[in-house]
Amino acid sequence: MTKKLTYQELELQIEELKAQSADLQSQLEIAKESATQSRETARLLQTLVDTIPSPLFYKNINGVYEQCNAAFAETIFGIDKDKIMNKSLFDLGEYIPHELAKIYHAKDLILLKNPGKQVYETSVKCADGSIRIFSFYKASVLAENGKILGVVGVMLDVTELKNQKHELKETNRRLETYSMTDPLTSLYNRRKFNAVFPDCLRVAKRSKRLLNFAIIDIDNFKKYNDNYGHVAGDDALVTIAGLLQSKLLRADDYIFRLGGEEFGLLFYADDEIMASQLVSDIRLAVQELAIPHKANDNNRYVTISLGLVTIKRSDNSMLELYKMADDLLYKVKRSGKNQILARIV
Structure with a gap:
């Protein structure tokens, strides 16, 4: 037979439920605030990345782009970055020739199989049709357990620097000749x-x-x-x-x-x-x-x-x-x- 609660016991339970409810509400508010902060942090980081004038990108272990900045999308492909997300170089054949995609993918595979860093320089045909010289700085991205997650890359346009070095070398050559x-x-x-x-x-x-x-x-x-x-x-x-x-x-x-x-x-x-x-x-x-x-x-x-x-x-x-x-x-x-x-x- 169910024991009947006294008024005082019932009142106590109600107070406990109110306290639990308030605690849950507080936790919910904290969770909402944390989620808001996470979204704000994500937006801040994305804004920061998009503000950087050098092309940036991140590919997962399958060579699929999961992140890039506006400079990468606009300078290299000439399209909105949303059209690059969740695609590999081989899915972007309209913008990157298959033979070049194979070369870039081979470079990535080195970092996806053996974690480390890569620095190399190469000519790139940009979206506006110009040929620019870029220095690539790439590195493997690792999880806490050491598992390779993907590859992050930064591209620095060194065309003007190369041209200036060439002009300086030519000027020095002419000065040497004149002397x-x-x-x-x-x-x-x-x-x-x-x-x-x-x-x-x-x-x-x-x-x-x-x-x-x-x-x-x-x-x-x-x-x-x-x-x-x-x-x-x-x-x-x-x-x-x-x-x-x-x-x-x-x-x-x-x-x-x-x-x-x-x-x-x-x-x-x-x-x-x-x-x-x-x-x-x-x-x-x-x-x-x-x-x-x-x-x-x-x-x-x-x-x-x-x-x-x-x-x-x-x-x-x-x-x-x-x-x-x-x-x-x-x-x-x-x-x-x-x-x-x-x-x-």
């Missing part, structure tokens, strides 16, 4: 000569090649400038420089403007006879340019004088060899000009 080049004749200058000559001596000694060094001086060039003007003098220098360049045909032969009307030649020859023949041809070719020079002593055209040193079995330094050639040239200038004086060392 080693005579601005008037475009020949190498004395600075380049000082750098190249020791190298040529080492190559000649090691390979037993016959290296030759000649100093060329335009005869009575000051008188030429006095009579025809410096503009005409510059034109004559440029013309002779072009002729000298045309005579040196080997890739490892050099022609320099050493200063003023003085040029230097560094060239290899099979023997001393061929070396002598080359400089003789150069001397005659300059005279045959027929550049008028009424103040050139016994010749009415521009002529040159040369001092030639053929380096056969010598351990002389660059400075010693230079002085030998310069002394030979000086003797030529004193003995009538338009000649060659040679020496074998």
Whole structure:
């Protein structure tokens, strides 16, 4: 037989039920607040991710996109990100060629089988048709138990950086060229000569090649400038420089403007006879340019004088060899000009 509750007992139970109800209501409010906070946090994170200008994405272990930001969807695919969610690269063939999808998937598989990080650089055809260079930074995503869940990736557009590096490299190359080049004749200058000559001596000694060094001086060039003007003098220098360049045909032969009307030649020859023949041809070719020079002593055209040193079995330094050639040239200038004086060392 059911025991009848007294009024006080009934009142106590009602109070307990009210307390339980209030507790449940409180827990419900907390749960609602927590859910609201979770949604707000999720929206905050999504807003944050979408604000980042670099493409971001997350793929699960099956290669299916579960998350990406607006930059990824718009820049790479040119579509709303909702059309990317829950699809793999192979489901997006309208935007990504199958062959490229295979390549990207192969990269992902490495991280899906062996947890770690990946950094690589590649060209990507973007939604606007432009080809951009991206650095990919990817990593495996792991659960607390170490199980691989998927792959997260960030793409940094480094196109401008690459272009700037290329421009900087090209600028440095041009500056290096300018620093080693005579601005008037475009020949190498004395600075380049000082750098190249020791190298040529080492190559000649090691390979037993016959290296030759000649100093060329335009005869009575000051008188030429006095009579025809410096503009005409510059034109004559440029013309002779072009002729000298045309005579040196080997890739490892050099022609320099050493200063003023003085040029230097560094060239290899099979023997001393061929070396002598080359400089003789150069001397005659300059005279045959027929550049008028009424103040050139016994010749009415521009002529040159040369001092030639053929380096056969010598351990002389660059400075010693230079002085030998310069002394030979000086003797030529004193003995009538338009000649060659040679020496074998």
